[in-house]
Amino acid sequence: MPKISKNSEGVSKKEEILNAAIILFAEQGFSNTSITEVAKATNASTANIFYHFKTKEELFLAALQNVKEGIISHFDEYFKDREFENGLQMMEEIIAYYLYIAGAMEQWFLLLHSHYPYRLALVNEVCREHLEKTYNSLVEIFEKAVVKGKEDGSIADVDSRKTALVIFSMIEGVVRFKIYNLYDSGVLFAELIKSCNKILKYKE
Amino acid sequence: MPKISKNSEGVSKKEEILNAAIILFAEQGFSNTSITEVAKATNASTANIFYHFKTKEELFLAALQNVKEGIISHFDEYFKDREFENGLQMMEEIIAYYLYIAGAMEQWFLLLHSHYPYRLALVNEVCREHLEKTYNSLVEIFEKAVVKGKEDGSIADVDSRKTALVIFSMIEGVVRFKIYNLYDSGVLFAELIKSCNKILKYKE
DNA sequence: GATAAAACTGATTAGTCAGTCAGTGTTTAG
DNA sequence: CTAAACACTGACTGACTAATCAGTTTTATC
Structure with a gap:
């Protein structure tokens, strides 16, 4: 009896497992999510999960990588063919989009806000690289807006990097x-937005 | 053979267990910390931990309460007999103290930043109350500074609560x-501090 | 120094966990 | 059509888990 995949097209079992893992790790944390739970959520056997991902930790790293790529590609898509009046306006729209994505893709941000990856990053280089890449990409987005604003005069002469970091935090x-x-x-x-404008428009 | 307590004075076994639990829960998370670990860290039997705290969850709630009381009493102590030039100056000093405490008592803030208590708060009223009380106390501190500053003229006519919330976040x-x-x-x-000053000194 | 309450322990239990393995079904390429 | 690579499974394991309990030791009170 051949088993027909639930996914009508495109989504492989491996991807299905990965997507379920992201949601479960995000909502319940790494330790509190068992492979059995992931298996149940995807109608897979636990053995099959270990066939696709060598260990539970590797599954988590794949989830983190997926989140990283998701965030970066979403922002890339957002900036495609988009023009901004000036740097200040750009910053406002970035913030709006950031908050929108943080709501629409809440799992991503829950995963990034959980403590586990930061502990893992202390001993696992791959994890550290995923986190660094994710945060650098995000801070860069804010920084670009500040640099643009300083050029077009909509933003005062502030330290671009540090100001971007403060707004990001x-x-x-x-x-x-x-x-x-x-x-x-x-x-x-x-x-x-008001506070952000004040930070950007005034030099001390 | 009577067992002599490791603690020369004042700290009961129950307190010792609680303190170890705070550190372990903060560093490793709730699920990833076993009662056995807490027992080993305090030279207690697991049975003794369950004698003092009915369940693992109750131990966590006691830890959270301890953190709440610690934070509140530290700020109370800080404000005792302290005068501030004006509201703006007060805000700056509060921020400095907040960052100092977040470094000195890192376990407290690690616990408050972990996801577990917020999930627990959805189904456990005691947990919800601890978190609400903690955050209300903290936001209030920032709000007091804004209100004072508006009175003495060092802070512009901003919405006290909302401005306090933005600075707090x-x-x-x-x-x-x-x-x-x-x-x-x-x-x-x-x-x-610079950004904070701009937020507070300007009205739009 | 007797008594009771409080503090504490070792041994145990029923259940869950990540991970393994031998073997089966399915797809793909020549 | 066949052979090999790939995808997948059920059954299992040993280690660990929170929690219990019957019984012992310590402490406080009179």
């Missing part, structure tokens, strides 16, 4: 409040 | 970068 703080159900980012959005 | 973002070893908060400190 402000957004990440709000994203954390949102995904941990502490405060709603919608309520804070207008205030966030 | 900015600080929490930086704290997260610090405790997850992403960026050093020392490098960002000066920039943080």
Whole structure:
């Protein structure tokens, strides 16, 4: 009796397993998610998961890589054929898109906000590289807006990198409040943009 | 043969267990920390831990309560007999103290930044109350500075609560970068204060 | 120094965990 | 059509898990 794959097309069992793993690791954490759970969610045997991914840790690293690539490609897509009035306007739209993605792809940000990958990064180079690449790409996006704004005059003469980092950490703080159900980012959005404008428009 | 307690004075076995639990839960997470580990760290039997704390979850809740009380009492102590020039100055000193405490008592903030308590809060009222109380106390501190600054003229006519929330999320973002070893908060400190000043000194 | 309450332990249990392995079905390429 | 590579499974293992319990030791009180 041949088993017909649930996926009508394109999505292999391996991808199906990976996608389920991202959601489960994000929602429940690494230690609290068992391979059996991933297996149940995908109608696979645990042995099959270990056939595709050598260990549970490797499955997690694949999930992290997937998240990294997802975030980067989403932003690449967003910037494609998009023009911005000026740097300040660009920053505002980036923040709006960041908060949108953090809501739409909450699993990605839950995974990135969990403690496990940062502990793993201390002993695992691959993990460290995924995290570094992800964060560098994100900070770079903010930095680009600052540099552009300084050129077109919409942003004051501030330190591009440091200002980008502070704004990024402000957004990440709000994203954390949102995904941990502490405060709603919608309520804070207008205030966030206002604060961001002040940081960018004034030199001290 | 009477067993002499390791603690020369004051610290009971129960407290010893609780302190070890805070550190282990903070560093390794709830699921990845076993009662056996806590037992080994305190030279106690697992049965004794279950004698003092009915379940592993209750031990975690006690740890969270301890963190809550620790943070609140540290800030209470900090404000005791302390005068501030004005609201803006007060804010700067609060931020400095916040970052200091987040470094000195890193376990507390690691515990508060882990995902587990926020998941638990969805189904456990006690947990929810601990988290709410902790965050309300912290936001209130920032809000007090804004209110004071608006009174003495050092801070512009901004929305006190919302501005406090945005600044708080900015600080929490930086704290997260610090405790997850992403960026050093020392490098960002000066920039943080500058940005904060701009947010507070200008009305749009 | 007797008594009771509190603190503590060793041994155990039922269950879950990541990971293995020998073997079966399925796809693909010549 | 065949052979090899690939995808997949059921049954299993040894290590670990939270929690229990009957019984012992320590402490506090009179």
